[in-house]
Amino acid sequence: MSKIVITGATSGIGEGLAKHYANSGDEVIACGRNQEILSDLQRNFAMTPKAFDLTDPEAIKSNFADVDELDLVILNAGGCEYIDNANEFDGKLFERIMRINLISVGHCLEVLLPKIKPHGQLCIVSSSSSYLPLPRAEAYGASKAALSYLARTLSVTLKNIDVTVVHPGFVETPLTDKNDFPMPCKVSVDEAVERIVDGVAKRDKEVHFPKRFTWILKLFRLLPFALWSPIAKRIARG
Ligand SMILES: NC(=O)c1ccc[n+]([C@@H]2O[C@H](COP(=O)([O-])OP(=O)(O)OC[C@H]3O[C@@H](n4cnc5c(N)ncnc54)[C@H](OP(=O)(O)O)[C@@H]3O)[C@@H](O)[C@H]2O)c1
Structure with missing residues (x-):
């Protein structure tokens, strides 16, 4: 039985992962803001709920004060908002997305990394949008590109995780x-959960899916920016 922290466990991919691990007999600490959903998860799946806002560093510290000996931490919570008109750049939107998708991860790492057992694991949910500059993704894509850089750097520098x-x-x-x-x-949440659980079990450095989509993005990423830019502009025009 593994002890697992999952952020963003009240919806979508995180909720799917939390239910999968709980059904497999693992001890899941489920995090989110939606108290009602967390209570349902506690009642039906015996998870330990933690209701707090990840953009509040003090709340991260206090909610994990009694948590230790972790086998796996999955930092999955995130939000998505688009910049509809880059000429009238919305700085507040940019800050909101950076705070939840990137800055909160830094605060979680400060608190949770020391609580991961030797040879334990960290899983960070970024996005394939981080591969390429995409229209309207000035905030979301930038936050995920930074997050992927952070994850890959940790992969190089962390000892025993x-x-x-x-x-x-x-x-x-x-x-x-x-x-x-x-x-x-x-793809469905079930397919996403299957891919992530499989990759984490194999301790893969990167999990990407569906391959028929992500390999195309990876190929486009090899193009010089001058060649990708007109393609992205055409996507933007629709
Ligand atoms: N769906 C996709 O196509 C896709 C593609 C690539 C990457 N991703 C990434 O996958 C992750 C999960 O996405 P999803 O599609 O499952 O999204 P989702 O269904 O909207 O779930 C987002 C989760 O994040 C939590 N969350 C958001 N802001 C929070 C905050 N300030 N404090 C605490 N928790 C917060 C939400 O909890 P509450 O609602 O309880 O606040 C919710 O549990 C995200 O990082 C997303 O960027 C998703």
């Missing part, structure tokens, strides 16, 4: 339900 960075394509969750554009190769 294995790091897995996850780069999902589109997954059907409340986060993507808000999108008003085509989402090629969108």
